[in-house]
Amino acid sequence: MITVTLIGAGNVATHLYKIFNNTDQVLVKQWYNRTLKPIERYKTKLKITDCLEDLKETDLYIIAVSDDAISELSSALPFSDRLVVHTSGSASLYDLDMKHKRGVFYPLQTFSKDVDLDFTEVPICIEALHKPDYKFLKELGIALGCKVHKVNSDQRKALHLAAVFANNFTNHIYRIAHEICEKDSAEFDILKPLIKETARKIETVSPYRAQTGPAKRGDKKTIKKQLKALDNSTHKAIYDIMTKSIKNTYGQR
Amino acid sequence: MITVTLIGAGNVATHLYKIFNNTDQVLVKQWYNRTLKPIERYKTKLKITDCLEDLKETDLYIIAVSDDAISELSSALPFSDRLVVHTSGSASLYDLDMKHKRGVFYPLQTFSKDVDLDFTEVPICIEALHKPDYKFLKELGIALGCKVHKVNSDQRKALHLAAVFANNFTNHIYRIAHEICEKDSAEFDILKPLIKETARKIETVSPYRAQTGPAKRGDKKTIKKQLKALDNSTHKAIYDIMTKSIKNTYGQR
Numbered sequence: 001m002i003t004v005t006l007i008g009a010g011n012v013a014t015h016l017y018k019i020f021n022n023t024d025q026v027l028v029k030q031w032y033n034r035t036l037k038p039i040e041r042y043k044t045k046l047k048i049t050d051c052l053e054d055l056k057e058t059d060l061y062i063i064a065v066s067d068d069a070i071s072e073l074s075s076a077l078p079f080s081d082r083l084v085v086h087t088s089g090s091a092s093l094y095d096l097d098m099k100h101k102r103g104v105f106y107p108l109q110t111f112s113k114d115v116d117l118d119f120t121e122v123p124i125c126i127e128a129l130h131k132p133d134y135k136f137l138k139e140l141g142i143a144l145g146c147k148v149h150k151v152n153s154d155q156r157k158a159l160h161l162a163a164v165f166a167n168n169f170t171n172h173i174y175r176i177a178h179e180i181c182e183k184d185s186a187e188f189d190i191l192k193p194l195i196k197e198t199a200r201k202i203e204t205v206s207p208y209r210a211q212t213g214p215a216k217r218g219d220k221k222t223i224k225k226q227l228k229a230l231d232n233s234t235h236k237a238i239y240d241i242m243t244k245s246i247k248n249t250y251g252q253r
Numbered sequence: 254m255i256t257v258t259l260i261g262a263g264n265v266a267t268h269l270y271k272i273f274n275n276t277d278q279v280l281v282k283q284w285y286n287r288t289l290k291p292i293e294r295y296k297t298k299l300k301i302t303d304c305l306e307d308l309k310e311t312d313l314y315i316i317a318v319s320d321d322a323i324s325e326l327s328s329a330l331p332f333s334d335r336l337v338v339h340t341s342g343s344a345s346l347y348d349l350d351m352k353h354k355r356g357v358f359y360p361l362q363t364f365s366k367d368v369d370l371d372f373t374e375v376p377i378c379i380e381a382l383h384k385p386d387y388k389f390l391k392e393l394g395i396a397l398g399c400k401v402h403k404v405n406s407d408q409r410k411a412l413h414l415a416a417v418f419a420n421n422f423t424n425h426i427y428r429i430a431h432e433i434c435e436k437d438s439a440e441f442d443i444l445k446p447l448i449k450e451t452a453r454k455i456e457t458v459s460p461y462r463a464q465t466g467p468a469k470r471g472d473k474k475t476i477k478k479q480l481k482a483l484d485n486s487t488h489k490a491i492y493d494i495m496t497k498s499i500k501n502t503y504g505q506r
Contacts, residue, residue: 011465067475090475108443110450110465112458121446149443158437159444161479162430166444167451168466169495170423175460175502177415184411190361190402191412191419192456193374197363198420199452203445205365207428212264212363213421222320222343226414234498241494242422245487249428 002140003058006031007073008065009038011111012087016062017042019119025143029058052076059083060140062105067091074100083133089160092153093127103128103137106156107146110167119144125151125159176235211250215243218252255393256311259284260326261318262291264364265340269315270295272372278396282311305329312336313393315358320344327353336386342413345406346380356381356390359409360399363420372397378404378412429488464503468496471505 004026006013020026030047031039032055039048049055057079063070064087074084080099089106096102104127109117124141126148128134141148151159174195181188201210214222223243230236257279259266273279283300284292285308292301310332316323317340327337333352342359349355357380362370377394379401381387394401404412427448434441454463467475476496483489500506
């Protein structure tokens with residue numbers, strides 16, 4: 001049985017708690033957060049605390065807080081030589097205090113408090129300073145039913161940046177599509193099969209080959225009509241730069 | 254049994270042929286294209302022709318060609334008072350010659366020649382000048398197993414524009430994510446569960462509520478780091494405008 005300490009109470013920490021709780025092989029023994037309120041409802045199941053000094057020894061400490069707070073928190077932990085990981089896509093392994101065995105356990109998914117997630121669909125990107133720690137984290141990921149990937153810091157940063165495009169920007173584009181529909185009282189729901197198929201398609205075809213549409217075809221007439229139809233200047237600017245970028249990719253003028 | 258004439262040999266016409274062929278209730282009797290080569294392999298199953306004058310009467314004529322060619326082709330059809338539809342998202346119903354009974358049969362999906370499609374996942378947007386024609390097209394859509402939607406010209410144009418965002422731009426964003434990964438030898442495949450979940454999430458939550466990430470949080474430090482990490486000026490410009498647009502949406506500065 002692996003004993004774990006959770007540090008932080010955001011989406012990642014909360015989802016990790018849920019998945020740990022569903023596994024025989026992991027026991028979350030204690031949970032720290034700077035305020036107790038968000039973790040208060042777990043107090044019958046484990047020790048909760050807002051005081052780092054109270055933390056006891058466990059096999060693993062998971063720091064799931066904002067990037068800015070990782071370094072300070074890891075230094076303030078009242079012990080050394082234990083395995084301490086953070087869950088950030090962009091923070092360095094070296095942001096953790098060197099008194100610890102250091103690692104990264106980065107779940108590359110989009111977490112929302114109110115949307116449940118199938119953890120077998122969560123890739124975990126693992127990095128560790130020492131081989132035995134890497135092996136330990138890998139086995140933990142597998143025990144959770146996740147797909148585990150060995151990813152160094154540069155790769156992790158690239159994945160995190162790519163994820164901002166693939167998730168944040170994509171979702172915002174859905175949002176713009178939603179606005180465009182609403183303006184003309186068209187049902188956004190009609191687009192949902194298209195959105196699903198767009199994501200599904202690249203499971204078998206590269207995004208480069210999957211591209212379709214007026215920009216790829218160089219269909220100037222449609223592009224002009226659509227730019228004219230957009231009355232939000234930011235949406236216009238996004239249409240324009242995306243169209244140019246697609247044209248460049250496929251050698252259209 | 255509904256008899257159909259197909260006009261054009263692009264992705265939409267080819268996919269429509271496949272789905273018609275799988276239904277007892279529809280018979281594709283003839284297929285016109287300005288060149289025979291793309292449809293030659295169907296000649297044992299139906300009449301193919303590159304001469305409009307050769308076309309016989311059928312219950313329905315489907316013009317699935319580029320927007321620019323719809324008007325001329327519909328005028329050149331050697332008969333009148335038959336039901337003629339186009340499949341375009343942006344062309345007007347009135348682009349069809351007024352000698353016909355006019356309609357629109359717009360499948361809102363992304364079609365690729367080499368990717369098979371589940372037609373129950375294809376919404377068909379229908380418009381017709383006359384009620385009986387609308388009813389006829391609706392029943393055809395239902396016979397194909399599709400979801401059928403009554404959509405007027407303004408709504409269809411809005412949906413088509415929204416689809417350029419939701420499909421073309423989204424796919425291009427996948428492409429950029431792919432490039433970012435490749436540059437640091439990170440596996441693009443690790444992002445696929447995230448891409449799938451991003452699309453899945455909005456089936457139950459609005460895109461507005463599903464948004465996450467540094468721009469929504471107003472996390473200036475991460476935004477600055479990521480902008481610095483992008484060395485492609487177009488990708489930088491896309492990151493910048495998308496970030497600004499998200500910030501505006503959520504009142505971040």
